[in-house]
Amino acid sequence: MRKDAERNRERLVAAASEIMRAEGGDVPMELIAARAGVTRPTLYRNFPDRQAMYEAVLERDLDHLAAAVAAGDDPLAFIRRTAEMMRVYDKFLASLVDMPDYDAAKNQSRMASVLAGPLTTAQRRGVLHLDLTPEDVLVACRMLASHWKLDDEADFERVFERRFALLARGLLADRKLGA
Known part of the structure; x- marks a missing residue:
């Protein structure tokens, strides 16, 4: 090119x-x-078309996510970054209807492969449960990123921080958050 x-x-x-x-x-x-x-x-x-643009933006964001988690020392940073990225992509869901060839499984597989390395590192350090899979992390991140009506808080940043703290306590392997 x-x-x-x-x-x-x-x-x-x-x-x-x-x-x-x-x-x-x-x-x-x-x-x-x-x-x-x-x-x-x-x-x-x-x-x-819109799908080609969407996929290029997603690919770029996944590349940035992979680089960021590869460079980071915080064992939970990759979970936070993934959830924050999913929060952004929630805004795109309305346009997915117009993208019949969108391969969600391919993109989820790519995300899982990006998360596999940092997850393994955190597990080896004894920070995260050994039985967690990259797919489990994706589910947890999806829960963090979703806009639920159950939250009794108008400020989504506060909601996100509360959810992250709760989730982190559940994922940590017999350690206290921040210890």
């Missing part, structure tokens, strides 16, 4: 990520092109 074409693609993915985080996945594609400073033909040459 030519350097300018590669830069345009990166700008499009960055713009899409920014806009989709703020407004959800069902934003006009032309808004993404405008934010990236490229023409509509450039947008559609790189991303023929």
Whole structure:
């Protein structure tokens, strides 16, 4: 790929990520092109439809997640980062209806593979239960990220922190949180 074409693609993915985080996945594609400073033909040459854009943004976020958890020392940071990423992707769910070829299993498998290394490290350190699987962590992260009506709190940041503390206590292997 030519350097300018590669830069345009990166700008499009960055713009899409920014806009989709703020407004959800069902934003006009032309808004993404405008934010990236490229023409509509450039947008559609790189991303023929919303699904291709969504998958590129998800791939980028998974790459960032993998790099962040690989570099971190906090054994619970990967759980927090994954849950925070899922919180963002909840905003995209409405647009998934328009993406019949979306392969959720493939993306879940990729997420599980990203989490496998940090999970194993935390288990070897004796921080997390040995019987946890990457899929268990994904379920826990989904629970953290979901907007439930059961929460008696208007501030979702406080809700998220409360859920994270509760979840961490349940996942930790016979250790106190913060010990």
